[in-house]
Amino acid sequence: MFISLQLLHMSVFSQSFSPCGRFLAAGNNYGEIAVFSLSAALSPDASQASQKPILNFTAHDGPVFSLLSTDTHLLSAGNGEISAWSWAELIKKVRVSCSVNDNSLIVGGGDNNIHIMDMETGIFKSVLKGHTDYIHCLCFKEREEEILSGGEDGAVRIWDSRTNRPVHCIEVFKYEECARPQFGKWISCLATDSDWMLCGGGPSLSLWHLRSMSPTSVFPLPGCQREAVFYQDLIMSVGEGPHVSHCLHGGTVKAQIPCTPSSLNTLALNLKNTEHRVMTVGGSSHQIDVFTNFSYRAFSLSF
Amino acid sequence: MSIKFFRIVQCAFWRMGSITDDEVIRKRLLIDGDGAGDDRRINVLMKSFTKWCHSNFSPEEGFSQYQRMLTSLAQCEFSMGKTLLVYDMNLKEMENYEAIYADIERSITSAHEKIAECKKEIQRAKRIRKNRQEYDALARVIKQHPDRHETLKQLEALDRELQQLSHIKENVEDKLELRKKQFHVLLTTIQELQQTLENDEKMESDDTQESSMENGD
Numbered sequence: 040m041f042i043s044l045q046l047l048h049m050s051v052f053s054q055s056f057s058p059c060g061r062f063l064a065a066g067n068n069y070g071e072i073a074v075f076s077l078s079a080a081l082s083p084d085a086s087q088a089s090q091k092p093i094l095n096f097t098a099h100d101g102p103v104f105s106l107l108s109t110d111t112h113l114l115s116a117g118n119g120e121i122s123a124w125s126w127a128e129l130i131k132k133v134r135v136s137c138s139v140n141d142n143s144l145i146v147g148g149g150d151n152n153i154h155i156m157d158m159e160t161g162i163f164k165s166v167l168k169g170h171t172d173y174i175h176c177l178c179f180k181e182r183e184e185e186i187l188s189g190g191e192d193g194a195v196r197i198w199d200s201r202t203n204r205p206v207h208c209i210e211v212f213k214y215e216e217c218a219r220p221q222f223g224k225w226i227s228c229l230a231t232d233s234d235w236m237l238c239g240g241g242p243s244l245s246l247w248h249l250r251s252m253s254p255t256s257v258f259p260l261p262g263c264q265r266e267a268v269f270y271q272d273l274i275m276s277v278g279e280g281p282h283v284s285h286c287l288h289g290g291t292v293k294a295q296i297p298c299t300p301s302s303l304n305t306l307a308l309n310l311k312n313t314e315h316r317v318m319t320v321g322g323s324s325h326q327i328d329v330f331t332n333f334s335y336r337a338f339s340l341s342f
Numbered sequence: 343m344s345i346k347f348f349r350i351v352q353c354a355f356w357r358m359g360s361i362t363d364d365e366v367i368r369k370r371l372l373i374d375g376d377g378a379g380d381d382r383r384i385n386v387l388m389k390s391f392t393k394w395c396h397s398n399f400s401p402e403e404g405f406s407q408y409q410r411m412l413t414s415l416a417q418c419e420f421s422m423g424k425t426l427l428v429y430d431m432n433l434k435e436m437e438n439y440e441a442i443y444a445d446i447e448r449s450i451t452s453a454h455e456k457i458a459e460c461k462k463e464i465q466r467a468k469r470i471r472k473n474r475q476e477y478d479a480l481a482r483v484i485k486q487h488p489d490r491h492e493t494l495k496q497l498e499a500l501d502r503e504l505q506q507l508s509h510i511k512e513n514v515e516d517k518l519e520l521r522k523k524q525f526h527v528l529l530t531t532i533q534e535l536q537q538t539l540e541n542d543e544k545m546e547s548d549d550t551q552e553s554s555m556e557n558g559d
Contacts, residue, residue, distance in 0.1 A: 235476065248480055255479035271465070272472035288475030 045069070049342060051321030054305050055106035055113060057126050060312025062093075063319060064113055065327055066103025067342060071095055072115055072124075075340050077315045080329065090340045098122060107144075114144070121146065145200075147174035147188055153198070165203045169196050175240070176229045187231055193224030195238055197249075209252060216257050217242040228276070232269040235288075237276075239264035244276055246288060256290030266306045275333075277303035277320055285333070299339055300324035380421050387414045 053066045056077075063075045073092035080089045099117025107114045113124045121144075144156045153167040153174060172191035179186055185206065186198045197207040211217055212224035219242050227240035236247045244258045244267060262279025273293070274286045279302045282295040300322035308318050319340075321327040326339040394407050 246479065248476075248483070251480075251483070253483050255476075255483050272468040272475070288472060289478055 046325040046342065049325040050102075050304065050323045051300075051325075051327055051342075052102055052104050052304050053106040053115075054307040054319055054321055054327070055108040056307060056309045056311065057113070058108060058110050058311065059126075060309050060315055062126075063307070063309070063327075063340070064106055064108075064115075065319075065321055065340075065342075066098065066106050066115055067325075068102040070097050070099040070101055070103055070117060071342070072098045072103060072106070072113075073342050075327075077309070077317065080338070080340060081315055081317070081331065085338075090338060092340070092342065095342070098124075116146070145177055145179065145186055147177045147190075151190070153177065153186065153188055155200075155203070167198050167203055167205070169198075169205050169208070170194065175225065175227045178229045178231050180231050180233065182233050187229055187236065189226030189229045189238055189240070191225045193226060193241065195226055195229065195236070207252060209247070211238055211242045211245070211254075214242075214245075214254055217245045217254055219243055222263055228264050228266045228278075230267045230269055230274075235269075237267045237269070237274060239267060239276065239278070244278075244286075246274070246290070256288065258284075258286050258290060258292060260284055260286075260292065262302070265304050268306060268308060270308060270333075275306060275308075275318070277306045277322070283318075283320055283330075294334065296330070296333075296335060298322075298328045298336055299326050300328070380418060383414055383418055387411055387418070390414075 048068075050068045051065050052068060055064050056062070057064070061076065061078045063077055064072055065075070066072050072095075074094040075091075076089070076093045079085060079093075082089070098115050099120065099122070101118035103115050103117050105116045107116075108126070111126060113126055115122050115124065145153060146156060147153045151168070151170045151173055153170075155164045155167070156162065157164050167186070167188075170188065170190045170192055171194075174188050174190040176189050177186065179200075184200045186200050187195060188198070189195045193210055193212040195209045195211060196205055197209075198204065199206050210224075211226060212220075218224070223241035225241045226238050228238065228244075230237040231249075234249050236249050238245060238247065239258075239260075240263055244260055244264045245254045246256045246258075247253065248255050258274075258276075260276065260278070260280075264276045264278035264284075266278070267274060267276035272287070274288065276284050276286065280295075281299070281301050281303070282297050283303070283306065284292055285294040285296070286292050298320055300320070301324065303320050303322035305322070306318065306320045309315055316331075317337075318330040318333055319327050320330075325342040327341070328336045328339050331337045390407065390411055394404065394411065399407060
């Protein structure tokens with residue numbers, strides 16, 4: 040009884056695929072991380088049991104809001120702490136936390152600042168200050184080595200990662216065509232594709248050209264979008280409403296694919312592995328929908 | 343005879359309640375069935391030949407027996423020819439099937455290749471579409487801004503106006519200066535004249551004072 044109530048109130052907040060692309064880790068609002076085996080779920084003889092997690096453990100006290108995979112580790116962030124789990128150990132169904140890598144980790148937090156941490160030593164290298172309210176989302180532009188951050192204060196700030204200085208600040212809610220004052224000014228999703236940037240949240244989801252810092256298309260999606268990604272020639276976004284929206288760069292919504300959760304929080308694309316090339320979405324339900332062909336839902340994994 | 347045998351065996355098995363070795367029975371009967379016909383015919387031929395050689399038949403019976411043996415021999419030859427033809431036919435069919443199989447294999451591989459090609463085409467087309475869309479989006483934004491030539495023309499017109507106005511201003515200022523100087527000259531002359539007149543008046547009053555003082559003396 041308690042378990043079914045727990046399942047009813049579960050929300051999936053974050054997902055991440057393993058570096059080999061064969062496993063999916065999902066974090067929910069109870070602080071648990073479940074690891075699912077995609078190869079078992081996608082194989083021709085998949086059964087009900089293969090849609091359950093192969094490993095389910097409590098990672099944090101609070102909800103697991105974000106998950107990120109590096110080449111060897113899974114990083115999970117809860118309320119105030121970041122843990123690193125080794126993927127090799129997770130796959131063997133044992134959990135060990137340690138952090139060794141050779142990149143740096145960019146963390147945006149509730150203290151309105153962005154911290155850059157060196158993964159090898161675990162020491163915070165620098166702090167980027169500028170936001171006036173907490174930060175919801177971060178993304179990284181590889182070509183120009185810039186960090187984009189969006190937060191509750193409605194501003195998207197662009198920082199140069201080498202000098203750690205702010206380069207630009209775009210206040211999305213000040214542009215009439217994007218702003219939706221009835222929802223607020225917070226920015227909850229950011230995605231970048233070299234010269235272009237998607238941002239949405241309170242204001243409508245809009246596509247921006249970064250060289251000219253101007254909004255080129257605004258997508259007429261009714262709810263607030265929580266996550267958006269660029270994929271080939273499409274833009275996929277999830278948010279309020281039980282569907283995944285496929286949009287074109289021109290500003291038209293090409294399709295809306297229905298899903299089981301009533302509102303979606305996270306979308307993840309597994310592009311590292313060509314055999315298990317799937318899209319998974321999770322939201323306010325204990326089920327995670329898996330799409331093998333991105334136009335329709337194939338099946339659901341459940342916690 | 344063989345069919346009867348088969349039926350008897352079938353009945354026996356049904357009575358026993360197991361037809362599991364149906365295949366085996368059928369095979370054995372097949373081999374026995376047809377082959378037994380030929381085999382039996384050859385055996386019968388041999389037996390009748392030896393009988394015909396050894397026994398003393400009357401000429402008509404012997405002749406009829408001889409005829410019977412010839413027919414039976416012909417039958418044997420016929421059945422042999424038939425089996426040879428069937429064998430040849432089977433070989434040819436096998437070849438045919440091999441050819442069709444190879445053909446199908448080839449078309450499968452070519453279809454695979456075509457599928458790969460088409461997938462690459464799709465990727466290219468998607469990239470092209472994305473580029474077009476981005477181009478369109480930027481073009482829309484650019485269109486919102488006014489045309490560059492127009493703005494340049496407007497700028498030029500404004501420049502010219504500005505120049506004209508500054509010319510006019512210069513002229514007006516020059517005129518003002520001139521008028522100021524003229525007035526200044528006028529005023530100074532007036533003042534000097536006033537001074538001279540006052541001086542003259544004083545001098546005249548001094549003169550009359552002196553002359554009255556002289557008269558008083």
